[in-house]
Amino acid sequence: MCISVLFLINALMLQMTWGEFVSQESKDVPPFRSEYSASSSGAGPCYLIVAPKVIRPTTLYGVTITILDTLRIDYPFISVKIEIRKDETEITSVTQNIPVSSTQTLFMQIPSSSTAGHYMLRIEGNYPHTSRGTVFKNETEIVFSPRFLSIVIQTSRPVYKAGQVVRFRVVLLTTELKPFEDSVNVYVLNSDGLIMRRWVSMQINNGVISHKFTLPQLVNDGFWKIRVEALDQTEDQIIRVENYFSPLFEV
Numbered sequence: 001m002c003i004s005v006l007f008l009i010n011a012l013m014l015q016m017t018w019g020e021f022v023s024q025e026s027k028d029v030p031p032f033r034s035e036y037s038a039s040s041s042g043a044g045p046c047y048l049i050v051a052p053k054v055i056r057p058t059t060l061y062g063v064t065i066t067i068l069d070t071l072r073i074d075y076p077f078i079s080v081k082i083e084i085r086k087d088e089t090e091i092t093s094v095t096q097n098i099p100v101s102s103t104q105t106l107f108m109q110i111p112s113s114s115t116a117g118h119y120m121l122r123i124e125g126n127y128p129h130t131s132r133g134t135v136f137k138n139e140t141e142i143v144f145s146p147r148f149l150s151i152v153i154q155t156s157r158p159v160y161k162a163g164q165v166v167r168f169r170v171v172l173l174t175t176e177l178k179p180f181e182d183s184v185n186v187y188v189l190n191s192d193g194l195i196m197r198r199w200v201s202m203q204i205n206n207g208v209i210s211h212k213f214t215l216p217q218l219v220n221d222g223f224w225k226i227r228v229e230a231l232d233q234t235e236d237q238i239i240r241v242e243n244y245f246s247p248l249f250e251v
Contacts, residue, residue, distance in 0.1 A: 047080075047136065049123060055084065056148040057114040057231065059175055061092070063121075066103040075100070078135060079128040082106055084142070086117045097128060115232060119144050146232040149173065149180055153226055153237035160241050162219040168237070170209040170228050179207025185229040188213060191222025191241070215241065 048066040055061055063082050076099055083093035092108040122139040149172050156167040166188075172180035181204055188197040197213050219241055226237045 047123075047125065051121060052142075054143045054145050055110050055114075055119060056145050056175065057110055058112040058148050059110050061108045061110055062105050063094075063108070064103065064105045065098055067098050067100045075127055077128065079126045080106075081124045081126070082108070083122050084108060084110075085120045085122060085139075086114070086144075112231060114144065116144055116146065148175060149230055149233055150175075151228055151230065151233070151235035153228060153235060155226070155237065155239055158240060159244070160215055160239060161244055162215055162241075163217050165212055165214050166226075166239065167212040168210075168226055172204060172207050172209075172228075172230060180204060180230065181207070182230065184209070186211070187225075187227040187229070189225040189227060191220045191224060196224075 046068045051063040077097045081095040094106045121142045124137045125135040152171040154169045183201040186199045221242045
């Protein structure tokens with residue numbers, strides 16, 4: 001078996017010899033190495049897969065597959081199934097016939113309900129419409145990140161005092177730089193971490209929220225937080241609250 005792995009800008013590259021595969025029951029599967037090593041078996045049909053190392057909810061996960069035909073075979077294409085499993089449960093998959101000596105990109109939609117766990121990327125190639133069974137099979141671990149948005153929280157000023165109005169704006173963009181249109185929860189926490197104000201399921205206008213609130217007259221000094229929750233992602237913006245007096249000027 002020839003196995004080579006190349007990590008490059010969060011990309012995972014796998015190369016394996018055709019006709020040899022690792023079964024699910026195998027206990028002595030060597031871990032994938034994080035550096036590139038040349039094939040030691042010489043000629044032989046191989047497949048090459050390039051895919052992101054990190055997955056995020058609500059995003060498209062693209063996998064590029066190349067079937068390398070270095071020996072003549074009897075089938076013009078191979079049926080390839082790619083699936084992502086969380087804790088031994090399949091969450092998304094795609095199956096497609098890929099011609100030999102060609103490259104194709106397959107996409108899978110990561111569910112928005114995805115949460116943290118142990119994720120595996122599994123690849124399986126089979127002879128189509130025959131009883132010859134599996135050509136190759138292998139899997140590797142991928143990383144789940146709940147951060148699928150870029151959330152920017154802006155305030156009208158960095159320091160406030162009791163009784164002042166706090167104006168803030170929230171900008172939410174997806175990884176494709178498109179406005180996030182789902183509802184979010186917004187909280188205001190005082191310096192002790194207690195929730196002072198909350199807005200549940202706030203509607204977003206083209207990826208932007210603009211709102212305001214008034215600080216109480218009797219306020220705890222310290223660092224307050226404006227917290228935004230979008231699905232499983234949370235972002236905080238710290239503001240400073242203190243009792244200060246504006247200087248007097250004589251004209």
